[in-house]
Amino acid sequence: MTEISLFPIVFYLLAAVTVVSALGVAFSNNIFYSAIALMGALLGTAGLYVMLAADFLAVVQIFVYVGGILVLTLFAINLTSRIGDVSISNRSIGRLPSLLMLGLVGTVMVRAVLGGGWNLVDVPEAEPTIATIGNGFLTDYILPFELASLVLLAALVGAVVLSRKELKEERG
Amino acid sequence: MMEIGLSHFLVVSTIVFLAGMFCVLTRRNAIGILMGVELILNSANLNYLAFARYSSVGYDGQMFAIFVIMLAAAEAAIGLAIVLGIYQTFHTIDVEATDTLRL
Incomplete structure (x- = not known):
């Protein structure tokens, strides 16, 4: 079993891009950098869609999200010129209470993920999904x-x- | 190396969801809130596709994901139009400044 599978490597790469970009969206102080990070998150998710054998969805994701929604967001950021002010993008309820709430929600979600009990099947061969x-x-x-x-x-x-x-x- | 399974994708989508939720909770910038909503919708889509791939539900998950993307596009168009309208009226997009309807 010396065969090195490419699948886990690509998965961890795409997952890292997605997660880091998502955290960048959440924690960046500059809204413009947030939008750029959002692009990374969307592209990483599109790559993960390909790994899940959803080729059509990946293309739709790139067209609609990166080509449409993200460009719209950047337009909106540029049209609302005072958005760059730091005072506008500061916190509403503060980081501590929201982190507390995230901890609660995250605990429930992680328990659900680790709980398992799903009706899993053997993964079929990936095939084009457009006709279906x-x-x-x-x-x-x-x-x-x-x-x-x-x-x-x-x-x-x-x-x-x-x-x-x-x-x-x-x-x- | 461990084989990649359903739970790996679920963990990624959980992290993306939590990041989006943090974004929605802490931003006062309306566009920032919309970007958080996009992240949350993306994580939901990732879950749909992961379950469509690894469990016995067939391609239904992919159809749901397409409709989610469609609604997200409509939501972004309307949401950003509203944000621009708020900016024209209040000259800021700080969501705490738009309290005209509050007593």
Whole structure:
């Protein structure tokens, strides 16, 4: 058994990138650095998706999160210019109470993770998931799929309405 | 080296969740809070995919994860539009300054 598997190495690498970036998002004092760290966390998660044989999800993650949401966030950071002030990004309830609360929640979660008792199966060979997901969208998940388009339309109109109002106020 | 299993992914997602929750709890910056929410949604997605891979639920987890990503996109668009609206009105995005509705 001298064969060195690449899987654990890549996993620990991606996990380290994800965890370090997530902690960077949480603890950075500069909101801009937080956003950059968020990119690392999202990319690391996309890599973990690939390791979980979810190739389509990984691509969607990169397109939607890194290409869409993150760019939107950076725009918002740049448009709200005073966001760089340290006084704005300081703590609301303080680190100690929130760490206490995190400790409570974390204890429960770690107990749940270590508790186990899941109905595990042997991991099947990784294969492309796009066909399965496409079939699912048009059969089992047709109702959520159509509702999703309505939600996206509502979000589109809502975002336009919210931004229009500001323009009018500025002019008048 | 130990074989990578379900619990490894669950541990990673737990840490990401806790980081996101810390972000939501401690930031007064509205955009920072939204970024914490993104982290939390990401950790939930990681759990969905891990269970879809390692347990006997089939591909349902992947479908759920897609819908979560879709809703996260809508949430980010609306949330950031609201943040920009708050900035126009209050000239700050400190969530503690937006207390007009408070008595």
